[in-house]
Structure formats: C-alpha cells, structure tokens
Amino acid sequence: MARDAWKHDPRQALRAGADFDLATFDRAGTPGWGGDRDAGEAFTVHRGEELSELQERLYAEGRSGGSRSVLLVLQGLDTAGKGGIVRHVMGMVDPQGVALASFGVPTAEERTHHYLWRIERRLPPPGRIGVFDRSHYEDVLVVRVDNLVPEAVWRPRYEEINTWERKLIEAGTKVVKVALMVSHAEQGARLMGRLDRPDKHWKFSMGDLATRAKWDDFQDAYADVFRYTSTEEAPWYVIPADKKWYARLAVTEILTRTMAELGLDWPQATFDVDEARRALQATMR
Amino acid sequence: MARDAWKHDPRQALRAGADFDLATFDRAGTPGWGGDRDAGEAFTVHRGEELSELQERLYAEGRSGGSRSVLLVLQGLDTAGKGGIVRHVMGMVDPQGVALASFGVPTAEERTHHYLWRIERRLPPPGRIGVFDRSHYEDVLVVRVDNLVPEAVWRPRYEEINTWERKLIEAGTKVVKVALMVSHAEQGARLMGRLDRPDKHWKFSMGDLATRAKWDDFQDAYADVFRYTSTEEAPWYVIPADKKWYARLAVTEILTRTMAELGLDWPQATFDVDEARRALQATMR
Numbered sequence: 378m379a380r381d382a383w384k385h386d387p388r389q390a391l392r393a394g395a396d397f398d399l400a401t402f403d404r405a406g407t408p409g410w411g412g413d414r415d416a417g418e419a420f421t422v423h424r425g426e427e428l429s430e431l432q433e434r435l436y437a438e439g440r441s442g443g444s445r446s447v448l449l450v451l452q453g454l455d456t457a458g459k460g461g462i463v464r465h466v467m468g469m470v471d472p473q474g475v476a477l478a479s480f481g482v483p484t485a486e487e488r489t490h491h492y493l494w495r496i497e498r499r500l501p502p503p504g505r506i507g508v509f510d511r512s513h514y515e516d517v518l519v520v521r522v523d524n525l526v527p528e529a530v531w532r533p534r535y536e537e538i539n540t541w542e543r544k545l546i547e548a549g550t551k552v553v554k555v556a557l558m559v560s561h562a563e564q565g566a567r568l569m570g571r572l573d574r575p576d577k578h579w580k581f582s583m584g585d586l587a588t589r590a591k592w593d594d595f596q597d598a599y600a601d602v603f604r605y606t607s608t609e610e611a612p613w614y615v616i617p618a619d620k621k622w623y624a625r626l627a628v629t630e631i632l633t634r635t636m637a638e639l640g641l642d643w644p645q646a647t648f649d650v651d652e653a654r655r656a657l658q659a660t661m662r
Numbered sequence: 663m664a665r666d667a668w669k670h671d672p673r674q675a676l677r678a679g680a681d682f683d684l685a686t687f688d689r690a691g692t693p694g695w696g697g698d699r700d701a702g703e704a705f706t707v708h709r710g711e712e713l714s715e716l717q718e719r720l721y722a723e724g725r726s727g728g729s730r731s732v733l734l735v736l737q738g739l740d741t742a743g744k745g746g747i748v749r750h751v752m753g754m755v756d757p758q759g760v761a762l763a764s765f766g767v768p769t770a771e772e773r774t775h776h777y778l779w780r781i782e783r784r785l786p787p788p789g790r791i792g793v794f795d796r797s798h799y800e801d802v803l804v805v806r807v808d809n810l811v812p813e814a815v816w817r818p819r820y821e822e823i824n825t826w827e828r829k830l831i832e833a834g835t836k837v838v839k840v841a842l843m844v845s846h847a848e849q850g851a852r853l854m855g856r857l858d859r860p861d862k863h864w865k866f867s868m869g870d871l872a873t874r875a876k877w878d879d880f881q882d883a884y885a886d887v888f889r890y891t892s893t894e895e896a897p898w899y900v901i902p903a904d905k906k907w908y909a910r911l912a913v914t915e916i917l918t919r920t921m922a923e924l925g926l927d928w929p930q931a932t933f934d935v936d937e938a939r940r941a942l943q944a945t946m947r
Contacts (some may be wrong), residue, residue, distance in 0.1 A: 408808050437864040471749045472757055473764075473795075510758075572939050578931040579722040586941050632766045648861040654857050656871050661850050 379423035382412030386634060387627050389583060393556075393613040399596060404463040404560040405619040410626065418627035420446045425469030428633045432470040432506055434641035439504015441644035445500040449628075450512045451651055452602075453557035454595060455585050457618050458625075459510050462557070465625050465634070467508055472549040476501040479510040482519050488526075492516040492534070493541060500550065506632075507550075513538060514602055517526040522594045535605035552611040555628055556599065557618035561592055667697030672912050678888040678898040681864045684881060689845040695911065702911040710754030711758040713918045717755040717791055719926035724789015726929035727832060730834040731786040734917060737887075738842035739880060741852035741872050742903050743910075744795050747842070750910050751917070761786040764795040767804050773811075777801040777819070785835065791917075792835075798823060799887055803940035807879045812861035827896045837896040838920055840913055841884065842903035846877055867873055887892060 390409035410417060438445060451466075453457045467475050476648055477497035487495050493513055501507025517538070521531050542552055559567070568585060571577040588595075607613040618624045675694035695702060723730060734752075736744045740874050752760050763784035772780050773785040774779070778798055786792025827837055844852070852869060873880075892898040899916055903909045 441864050460756075460758065463758050468753070470762060471745075472762055473745065473748050474751050475757060476759055479758075488690050561947060565942060568942055569939070572935055572942065575931075576928045579726050579929040579933065581931070581933070581938065583933050583938060583941075586938070586945065589942075589945055643861045644864040646860075646866070648868050649864070650857055650863065651873070653866065653868060654854070656852060656868075657853055657857065657874075660871065660874055662846060 378462070379419040380412065380416055381420060381650070382410055382416050383630065384411045387630050388612075388614065388634060391614040391616060391627060391631070393607040393615050397603055397607070397615065399600040399603060399615070402558060402615065402617070404558050404563065404617045406617045407612055407620060407623045408617065410623065414620070414622050417622050420630050421466075421626045422469070422623075424629045424633045425466070427634065428466075428629060429470045429635065431639075431641060432474040433635040434643060435506070435636065435639070436474040436504045437644050439502065441647075442504045443462060443644075445551070445639065446503055446505050446507060447551045447639075448501055448507040448509065448545070449632060449633075450509045450514070450552065450554040451557070452511060452514050452518070452555070454564065454600075455588060455617065456558065456564050456571075457559045458621050459557060461621055462555075462625060462628050463508060463510060466629050467506070468541045469629075470506070474505055476505045476507045477510065478507065478513055480512055482515065482523075483525070492520075493537075500545070503549070513541075513642065514606075517602060518598045520590055520594065521598050535601070538606055539608055539611075542606075542608070544612050551635060551639065553632060554607075554611055555611055555631065556603070556615050557624055558599070558615055559618045563619040564589065617654035664703055664704040665697065666705060667695055667701050669694055669696045671716045672898065672915050673897075673919060674897040676901060676912060676916070678892040678900050682888055682892070682900065684843070684885040684888060684900070687902070689848065689902045691844050691878060691902045692905060692908045693902065695908065699905070699907050700905050706750075706907075706911045706914050707754070709914045710751070712719065713751075713914060713921065714755045716886060716918065716921040716924075716926060717759040719925070719928060720791070720921065721756070721759040721789045722925060722929050726786065726932075728894055728929075729788045730836070731788055731790050732836045732838065732917075732921060732924075733786055733790060733792040733794065734913075735794045735828070735837065735839040736842070737797070737799050737803070737840070738847065738903065739844065739886075740873060741849050741856075742842035742844045743906050746840060746906055747840075747913050748793060748795060749918065751914050753789070754914075755791070755806060761790045761792045762795065763792065764841065765797055765800055767800065767808075768810070777805075777910055778822075785830070788834070798826075798890075802887060803880065805884045806883050820886070823891055824893055824896075827891075827893070831928070836920060836924065838917060839892075839896055839898045840916065841898055841900050843884070843900055843910055844903045848904040849874065860918050 387409045430567055435447065451462055453459050463477065496513045517534050520526055546552055569583045603613050604617060616624050616627050672694045713740055736747055738744050748762065754841055781798045802816050802819050856866045888898050888900060901909050901912050
C-alpha cells in the first residue's frame with residue numbers, strides 16, 4: 378500500500394501567489410512531500426488509479442450529455458520534462474479520454490490569425506482531459522523573447538488571456554496550469570545526456586543552444602506570466618522540475634485533487650434497467 | 663521473465679485467407695498461443711515494452727523528416743473489446759505517439775460527403791500509430807445492414823476500399839486491420855454485465871439490443887468484409903475475442919511483429935555532435 382506523504386495539499390505549496398519570486402525558486406526542491414523518491418513513485422502510481430477512475434467518470438458524463446472538460450496546460454523550457462508528464466502521468470489514464478495537442482513557435486501561417494485561433498481549435502471536447510504541450514502562453518514567452526511581434530502587441534495579451542480563460546472556465550472547462558521549472562545546470566546536464574546517447578540525438582538541435590543562450594530573457598518572461606496570469610480561477614502551479622519523480626508526483630496529485638472536487642458521479646441510466654434486462658434475457662439462445 | 667509461448671506467428675494463424683469461414687470460427691479459441699492466461703498477460707506486458715520502443719523509433723523518424731506511419735484499424739460489434747484494446751494495448755505506448763480516432767454510424771452531415779472524407783481527415787501524421795476505433799468499414803457494415811444507402815452504392819465499396827488502402831500503403835502507412843469477434847452468448851453476457859453495474863449503465867443503450875437483433879445480418883456483412891478486403895498488402899486478422907486476455911495478447915503481438923519488420927533505426931544526427939558538446943559545455947556556469 379502506497380503511503381500518502383503529502384504534508385499538505387501541493388496546490389497550496391506550489392501555487393504562484395502575489396509573493397512568488399521565480400529568481401529565488403528552488404528547482405531541486407520537493408515542497409510539501411514528506412517522503413523519498415521511492416515513496417513518491419509508488420504514490421504516483423497509486424494516485425494514477427484514482428485519476429484513471431476520475432477520467433472515466435468525466436468521459437461517461439461527456440458521453441451522457443455533460444459539457445464539462447479539463448484542460449491541463451503544460452509549460453516549461455526544453456528538457457523541463459513536459460513529454461515525461463504526458464507519458465508517465467497521462468499515460469496512466471485511458472487514451473480515449475485524453476485529447477493531446479502540441480504547440481510550437483507559431484508558424485508564419487498561424488501568425489496570420491489571431492494567436493488564440495490555433496488554441497481554440499484544439500480545446501478538449503466534453504468529457505476529455507485536454508493536454509496542451511505548450512500553449513497560448515508561447516505568445517507571451519517565445520514570441521516576446523524573440524520579438525516575433527512588437528511589445529505593443531504582446532503586452533495586452535496577459536489580460537486578454539485572463540479574460541479568455543475566464544470564459545472557458547464559465548463554459549465548463551476546468552483549467553489546470555502547470556509550469557515545470559528546471560535549473561540552468563540541470564538543463565545543461567539533460568542536453569548533454571541527449572548528446573551522449575545516439576538514440577536521443579533526434580531530440581537535439583543546435584537551436585536548443587540558441588534558446589539556452591536566452592535563458593535570462595525566458596526567466597523574465599516566465600516571471601511575468603506568473604505575475605499577470607496566476608488568477609483566482611486559473612492559478613499557476615510552478616513545479617520544481619530538477620527531480621523528475623517529484624514533478625510527476627506533484628502534477629498527478631494536483632490533477633487528481635482538482636478532478637476529485639468536480640463531483641463526478643456516474644450518469645443515471647436513461648432507460649428502464651429491469652426492462653432492458655428482460656429484453657436482453659429474451660435474446661439469449 | 664515472461665515466456666514466449668507463441669507456437670508460431672499469430673499473423674499466420676489469424677489471417678483471413680481464401681478458406682476463412684466466419685460461421686464456424688471459434689470465438690473462444692486461443693490460436694497459436696501455447697500458454698495459459700497468466701502467461702499471456704505477462705507476455706503482453708513484455709511485448710508492450712518492445713512496442714513502446716518501436717513506437718518511439720517511428721516517432722523519432724517522423725520528427726526527423728520521415729513520412730511513414732502505422733494505422734491500426736479496429737472493428738468489432740458492441741462489447742467485442744475495441745475500447746479495451748485502446749486502453750490496454752495502446753495504453754502501453756507514449757500517448758504522444760498515438761493518434762486515436764473513433765467513428766460512429768455516419769451522421770447525416772457526414773453522408774453528404776464521400777464516405778472516405780471523414781476517414782482521410784483523421785489519418786495518422788508521419789511518425790504516429792493511428793488507431794481507428796471503427797473505420798471506413800462501417801460503410802459496408804452498419805450502412806449495409808441498416809440500408810443507409812442502396813446496395814448499388816455500397817457494393818462497389820469493397821473494391822474502392824482495396825484501391826484506397828493500396829494507395830495509402832504506397833504513401834508510407836502500414837495498415838494493420840484487426841476484427842474482434844465475440845460469440846453471441848458472450849455478447850449477451852457482457853451486455854448483462856453492463857446492466858448489472860450502475861457504473862456501467864452509461865455504456866448501454868436500448869439501441870444495443872436493436873443491433874443485437876440484427877446479429878446474423880452483421881455476421882454476413884463481416885464475412886463479406888473478410889472475403890473481399892483481406893488483401894495481400896492489408897490482410898484482415900480475425901481475433902477470437904471471448905477471452906479478452908487473448909485478444910489483447912494477439913493484437914499486441916501482431917502490432918509488435920509488424921512494426922519490428924519496418925526496420926526502424928534511430929535517426930542520424932544532422933549536426934556535429936562533438937561541436938554541439940563543446941558549445942554546450944561552454945554554457946555551463
């Protein structure tokens with residue numbers, strides 16, 4: 378039996394509040410967790426079973442006319458572990474209940490549209506957990522750092538995003554925003570790890586070094602994301618990501634606790650169960 | 663260590679050839695497997711690890727400019743276990759590498775288009791394993807049984823589908839077609855199981871009984887699918903599905919062996935690895 382070593386709800390410990398300071402944030406920490414790595418991995422699996430059932434209830438609700446969905450927004454620099462969250466956390470639930478979308482640097486074609494255009498097309502249908510591997514926040518992150526549009530264009534986006542997310546939430550989508558933050562040293566080590574393994578070379582490009590060179594600019598841009606868009610309805614959870622096991626444990630816990638609060642019941646039968654049973658019995662040869 | 667109890671390649675044992683007879687097909691059999699259920703479940707997990715690596719290689723190839731993909735077509739009547747294959751077989755690989763699409767009875771809107779229109783829009787991108795939970799074969803199954811279009815319209819589709827699949831394969835998509843066949847008695851028992859559990863009521867509708875009443879028509883329609891569309895390039899594998907563990911074991915094995923034959927190598931680095939290593943080292947603070 379996996380032991381629950383959370384000292385308190387990680388949504389409190391990890392939430393980016395008014396006093397959050399990214400510059401001093403410990404990226405190797407394990408806030409709120411009172412156990413070691415083995416205990417954390419075991420508890421992730423344990424919670425995964427609960428998450429899997431919650432996902433099935435959400436799916437059943439969606440199939441039965443419900444309009445609710447969940448949207449997990451994943452942000453983080455290269456090597457922060459977004460792919461590992463998709464694989465190891467979302468991999469614990471039924472693929473049929475997950476709607477995954479990845480967003481890169483907006484293409485020239487995408488930039489001819491409003492920046493939320495490509496996002497809205499990939500929102501989860503009712504009953505699903507949508508997962509955004511990067512998201513609309515790229516439009517105030519890489520777009521800002523690389524000057525893809527002038528400041529007069531990206532600056533108002535923080536407020537626009539808050540308004541847009543509020544409407545999304547009102548329409549029935551629970552928004553869970555998670556930023557995985559690695560340290561500069563750990564990112565360097567992970568990139569070196571990719572260079573050291575021929576089966577990981579495909580994950581590397583020289584562009585990763587160009588992005589790494591803009592580390593401080595990205596940190597500033599992330600700090601502003603947390604400052605301006607960690608709202609009451611859709612707070613940011615900032616996850617120390619140097620320890621992959623902790624990041625996966627924390628995201629699993631945040632998602633499971635959030636979904637447990639949705640009050641997901643199994644849908645009521647819309648037919649007469651006894652009558653259906655009799656009719657079925659009559660078909661047995 | 664899981665033991666390989668396959669007596670021979672299940673692709674031979676399960677392939678619908680010229681002499682295949684659906685009427686006498688044993689739906690509770692375990693063709694080709696020389697072990698019991700426990701051994702089968704263990705070997706499914708073992709092969710799942712291999713499948714997962716093959717999927718990652720395919721994904722890497724797609725990310726590196728390759729155009730190949732895999733398409734797993736799942737067919738079967740209600741309760742045959744298509745959802746279980748998605749959950750338990752595809753659930754063993756990284757969700758990022760899987761593109762899942764479900765197809766129901768064609769809607770009125772879909773029927774204003776060519777029947778392959780909705781299918782082509784959901785083909786897997788390069789590097790992915792596409793999974794079709796039902797497919798274009800519905801257009802010669804439910805569409806035929808329920809007379810949604812006249813015979814003069816559905817009858818030519820077998821040949822059209824063969825031609826269309828041939829082009830798809832030539833363009834780089836490996837097509838794996840799997841039909842899960844349950845017995846009439848087992849379908850009855852599974853439907854009753856849904857009625858007996860309030861958490862499964864959402865999976866049931868009175869329409870399931872209407873469909874079950876057309877059992878013989880569906881068997882005839884499936885027999886014609888196997889007769890006319892089990893081609894050299896894209897044969898049908900007909901899976902006895904009364905034992906869920908066997909169906910999952912067999913589909914895992916067929917998919918793994920098929921992908922193992924694709925000759926998937928890790929992509930070569932397109933950059934100078936030593937130069938990248940030096941450049942990265944210079945960024946370490």
